[in-house]
Every structure is written in structure tokens, then in C-alpha cells.
Amino acid sequence: MGTLLIILRKEFRGFFQSPFGWILLSLVTVMQGWSVSSAMKALQDAPIPESLVYIVFHMPQFWFYFLALFPLITMRLFAEEERAGTLETLLTAPVQTAQLVLGKYLATLCFYLVLWIPSFLQFQIFGLLTDLDPPFSTGSLGGVFLLIMLMGSLFIAIGTFASSLTSSQIIAGVITVGLLFIHYFLGYITVIYGDQFPAASLFHHISASEHLRDFSRGLISSSTIIYYLSAAAFVLFMTHHALNYRRWKS
Amino acid sequence: MIKVDNLTKRFGRHSAVSGASFEAADGEVVGFLGPNGAGKTTTIRILTGFLPATSGTATVDGLDVSEHPLETRRRIGYLPESVPLYRDMRIREYLRFRGHIKGLRGDSLRRRMDEVIERCGLGDVRRKMIKTLSKGFRQRVGLADALIHDPPLLILDEPTNGLDPNQIRSIRNLIKELGESHTILLSTHILSEVEMICDKIVIIDGGTVLASDTPSNLVSTMRSAGRISVEVKADPERAREKMSALDQVKKVIHERNRGNWGEFSILVESGTDTRERLANLAREEGWPLRSLHRHAATLEDVFVELTRKD
Numbered sequence: 001m002g003t004l005l006i007i008l009r010k011e012f013r014g015f016f017q018s019p020f021g022w023i024l025l026s027l028v029t030v031m032q033g034w035s036v037s038s039a040m041k042a043l044q045d046a047p048i049p050e051s052l053v054y055i056v057f058h059m060p061q062f063w064f065y066f067l068a069l070f071p072l073i074t075m076r077l078f079a080e081e082e083r084a085g086t087l088e089t090l091l092t093a094p095v096q097t098a099q100l101v102l103g104k105y106l107a108t109l110c111f112y113l114v115l116w117i118p119s120f121l122q123f124q125i126f127g128l129l130t131d132l133d134p135p136f137s138t139g140s141l142g143g144v145f146l147l148i149m150l151m152g153s154l155f156i157a158i159g160t161f162a163s164s165l166t167s168s169q170i171i172a173g174v175i176t177v178g179l180l181f182i183h184y185f186l187g188y189i190t191v192i193y194g195d196q197f198p199a200a201s202l203f204h205h206i207s208a209s210e211h212l213r214d215f216s217r218g219l220i221s222s223s224t225i226i227y228y229l230s231a232a233a234f235v236l237f238m239t240h241h242a243l244n245y246r247r248w249k250s
Numbered sequence: 251m252i253k254v255d256n257l258t259k260r261f262g263r264h265s266a267v268s269g270a271s272f273e274a275a276d277g278e279v280v281g282f283l284g285p286n287g288a289g290k291t292t293t294i295r296i297l298t299g300f301l302p303a304t305s306g307t308a309t310v311d312g313l314d315v316s317e318h319p320l321e322t323r324r325r326i327g328y329l330p331e332s333v334p335l336y337r338d339m340r341i342r343e344y345l346r347f348r349g350h351i352k353g354l355r356g357d358s359l360r361r362r363m364d365e366v367i368e369r370c371g372l373g374d375v376r377r378k379m380i381k382t383l384s385k386g387f388r389q390r391v392g393l394a395d396a397l398i399h400d401p402p403l404l405i406l407d408e409p410t411n412g413l414d415p416n417q418i419r420s421i422r423n424l425i426k427e428l429g430e431s432h433t434i435l436l437s438t439h440i441l442s443e444v445e446m447i448c449d450k451i452v453i454i455d456g457g458t459v460l461a462s463d464t465p466s467n468l469v470s471t472m473r474s475a476g477r478i479s480v481e482v483k484a485d486p487e488r489a490r491e492k493m494s495a496l497d498q499v500k501k502v503i504h505e506r507n508r509g510n511w512g513e514f515s516i517l518v519e520s521g522t523d524t525r526e527r528l529a530n531l532a533r534e535e536g537w538p539l540r541s542l543h544r545h546a547a548t549l550e551d552v553f554v555e556l557t558r559k560d
Binding site for chain 1: 321324332
């Protein structure tokens with residue numbers, strides 16, 4: 001357990017010891033703030049029967065910066081170690097592959113959660129500045145942040161997996177983007193082809209945009225929670241094997 | 251300390267190591283020699299637990315490296331060939347991280363860090379970023395990392411590769427010093443280095459161990475130990491015939507003519523001295539004799555003889 005924490009701490013600090021982490025944090029803050037202000041503009045222009053939280057996370061900006069985050073924060077993880085040869089020094093120290101995978105994964109997840117702090121604060125600021133009741137329920141705010149965390153846990157696992165496949169950060173990033181886009185658009189299969197085929201419920205089940213719609217209304221479903229967490233665990237398991245397999249081959 | 255038994259590693263159809271066996275006793279400094287691509291790095295990677303073997307066993311301190319990967323890694327200080335480091339870390343920060351993942355904590359870690367920084371001559375640069383260091387200092391940082399958990403066995407893969415002569419000398423002196431208290435497996439293809447530092451030499455090529463002995467034994471048992479050069483003024487054909495007829499002479503080669511003088515190389519059985527009989531022969535035949543010289547074999551001769559492909 002000690003080793004895992006040491007790796008986690010080193011990786012987490014790594015995000016803040018280069019300009020990379022700070023640049024990303026500021027860009028994400030800007031995008032989140034922009035989403036909030038354009039959502040308020042939309043509410044001002046016309047009555048919408050949804051909460052502020054729902055509208056913020058259904059702005060066109062959201063999926064753009066959201067899906068672009070994951071390749072950026074994960075592509076470095078193993079690809080860079082492989083390229084620099086430091087994977088060899090790590091795995092010839094008394095470190096288990098599982099500790100390394102989990103340490104890096106959890107560190108990235110922690111950094112990802114830090115990226116959502118500004119957004120959380122922005123929702124609090126509304127109440128502070130206006131003295132009005134916030135135009136959203138605790139349930140929808142909690143639901144959205146729970147889903148953000150759940151999607152993050154799977155998408156970071158996918159990025160970690162892609163990074164373990166190659167020594168090129170670019171390739172790892174491209175694979176991550178590809179897999180995330182495919183995952184996202186699989187959720188639209190039922191929109192394109194309708195519900196009249198046997199596997200339609202499967203596509204509803206994994207549709208990220210439907211999850212977002214439900215969770216941002218405060219409708220939390222345990223099957224969605226289980227879907228993201230079990231898929232994340234499975235992808236991490238594959239990462240572990242991909243790393244070992246790569247060493248065994250080359 | 252190290253025992254490698256019939257070790258084989260195949261990558262697809264290509265065998266990088268095939269049936270290699272050798273040993274290193276406690277406290278020995280073993281030179282691990284071989285041409286590029288001989289299987290040195292692969293063998294080392296199996297020993298350090300980075301690669302699994304296809305078959306055969308490797309043990310460190312009596313523990314099989316594939317069955318007890320963590321225990322054996324704790325006993326090994328490893329410096330990989332390319333000296334991979336985190337470029338964006340400072341030296342102390344890097345050594346602290348490496349010490350941590352090798353299980354050192356608190357006071358004992360601080361003490362070990364001070365010790366290895368002192369020992370590897372990193373005192374003046376200890377706060378610098380690794381990416382600003384010269385190659386020689388990076389090598390020292392790698393070595394400091396290998397030493398930090400005070401392992402009884404050091405495995406160094408071409409530690410002087412790419413350094414300038416002064417840096418080579420200082421790293422070599424450091425290794426020599428370390429050899430007094432550690433078992434060292436030193437992979438290199440610089441032969442003078444091995445002659446200076448090592449108690450024992452393992453020569454590997456094509457994935458198999460060709461020789462494993464002390465440097466002096468290797469040199470004295472080699473065929474090249476028995477090469478004699480002669481220069482006589484005589485008819486080359488006749489001279490060759492006559493010299494070949496002597497006992498214990500295996501082969502006579504007519505190298506070249508310099509004016510009337512013919513130069514011959516004579517291979518004789520090792521452990522014999524044929525020079526006196528050659529001198530007598532020249533006198534009897536009335537050949538003027540200008541030089542008669544027995545070559546002292548070097549490790550280079552041994553190495554070339556064992557590993558050349560032609």
C-alpha cells in the first residue's frame with residue numbers, strides 16, 4: 001500500500017510541477033465559466049423548464065472540452081515512461097505492476113477532480129452573489145458531479161490503457177480520443193436507427209448523453225453507477241495485462 | 251550471489267539468449283563481455299526481473315528471480331544501459347523518490363541519500379535539475395540510485411558508455427571502490443576496463459556463454475598465446491616446409507616478403523616454447539635470422555578469437 005501511495009503522490013505532484021497542469025486548469029475553468037454564463041443568458045432570453053445545472057451541462061461547449069480532457073491528462077502516463085526508459089527502472093525496483101497502474105490511475109483521477117473544483121465553486125457563487133435560492137436542486141448538482149466522477153473513472157482508465165499500448169504520447173492520445181468518441185456516439189445509435197431492434201436497450205444503457213440527461217435532473221441510477229465502475233475496473237485490468245504482455249514480448 | 255542456469259529467452263523465432271549458464275560468487279567483480287547484440291542486456295533484464303525467461307533459471311542470493319521478484323529486486327542495484335532518469339526532477343528529489351519506492355523511510359533514507367551523494371561525487375550539483383546535467387553526472391545519478399537501498403549486488407550495464415576519458419576514469423575508480431564491498435556484474439565491451447577491475451570474466455556471444463574464467467587463465471589457455479613471428483632470409487617455400495616439420499608446430503603462415511626477408515607467423519601448441527628450436531633450425535640451414543618474437547596474448551586476442559564471425 002505504501003508503494004502505491006508514493007507513486008500516486010509523485011504522479012499527482014507531477015501535474016502541478018510543469019506548466020501543463022496549470023494551463024489545463026485555467027482553460028477548463030474558462031470553459032466551465034463560459035458554460036455557466038451562456039446558460040444564464042439562455043435562461044434570461046427565454047423560459048426553459050430545466051434547472052441551471054441541466055442547462056450548463058447541455059451547452060454545446062460541454063462535450064467538446066469534456067472529451068478533450070482525457071487524452072490530455074492520460075496520454076503521458078505510460079507512453080512517456082516507455083519512451084524515456086524509466087519503465088525499466090520502475091519495474092526493476094520492488095514495485096508491482098498493479099501498484100504502478102493503480103497509483104498512476106488514481107493520481108490522474110485526483111487531478112481530474114481538481115479540475116472540477118472551479119465548476120463547483122461557480123454554482124456556489126450564484127447563491128452568494130444574488131441572495132436568491134439557487135435555480136437548481138441539490139439533487140441535480142450532486143447527480144451531475146457524481147456522473148462526472150463516474151465518467152471520469154472510466155474515461156481515465158481508457159486513456160491509461162491507451163498509454164500503456166505505445167511509447168508515443170500522440171498515438172496514445174489519438175487512441176483515447178477515438179475510443180471516447182466511439183463510446184459517445186454508440187449512445188446515439190438509438191437516435192439514428194430508432195428503438196425497433198433487439199439490442200436497442202443495450203445502447204440506451206451505455207449512452208453517456210442519456211446518463212447526463214438523467215443525472216443532471218437528479219435521477220441517479222444504480223445500474224449506471226455499476227456500469228461505469230465495473231467497466232473502469234475491467235479496463236484497468238486490461239492495462240495491467242497489456243503492460244506485462246508488452247514486456248514479455250519485447 | 252548470481253547463478254544463471256541454462257537460461258533461454260526467445261523473441262518470436264529469434265533467440266536472444268540460448269542456454270546461457272554462469273555464476274558469480276559473493277564479493278566477486280564479474281566482467282560480462284560480448285559484442286553488441288550478444289545477449290548481455292537481455293540476460294541482465296532477466297536477472298533484474300524486467301523480462302521473464304523463456305526457460306532456464308536465474309537466481310540471486312539463492313532466490314529465483316521469477317518466483318520472488320520483489321525480494322530479488324531488493325537485493326539488486328541496477329543501472330540500465332541508457333541510464334533512464336526523470337528529466338524534470340532535481341537530484342535529491344529523484345533519489346528521495348527512488349529511495350521511497352525501494353522501501354526506505356525517514357532518517358535512514360536521509361542518511362542513505364547523503365551517503366550516496368557523497369560517494370558518487372554529486373555534492374556540488376545535488377540541487378540541480380537532472381536535465382541540466384552532463385552525461386557523466388547523469389551516470390553518477392543512475393549509480394547513486396542503484397546504490398541507495400544498499401544492495402549487496404550491483405548490475406551495471408555499460409556504465410562508461412559515451413563518457414569522455416576523464417569521466418570514464420572516475421566512474422571506473424568508483425566501480426573499483428564499490429567492488430571491495432559489493433558483488434558486481436559489469437557489462438561492457440571495453441576490454442581494458444575489465445582487465446583493470448574484474449576478478450572474473452564471462453564472455454557471451456550469440457546468446458551462449460563461450461568462456462567463464464579469471465582474466466589470466468583465459469589469456470594463458472588461448473591458442474593465440476602460442477603465436478610466434480619469425481623473419482628469415484630464405485626461400486619462402488622451403489622455409490615453410492622445414493618449419494612445419496618441427497614438433498608442436500600447428501601451422502606456418504608466410505605473411506609477406508620484405509626484400510629478401512620473409513616474414514612468417516607460426517602457431518604452436520599452447521604452453522610450449524618453440525623459439526629455441528626455430529633458432530637452431532635457422533642456424534643449421536644457414537638462414538640469416540632477423541627477428542624471433544613470441545606474442546603475449548591479450549584479452550583482446552581472447553575476445554576476438556572467441557567471438558569473431560569469419
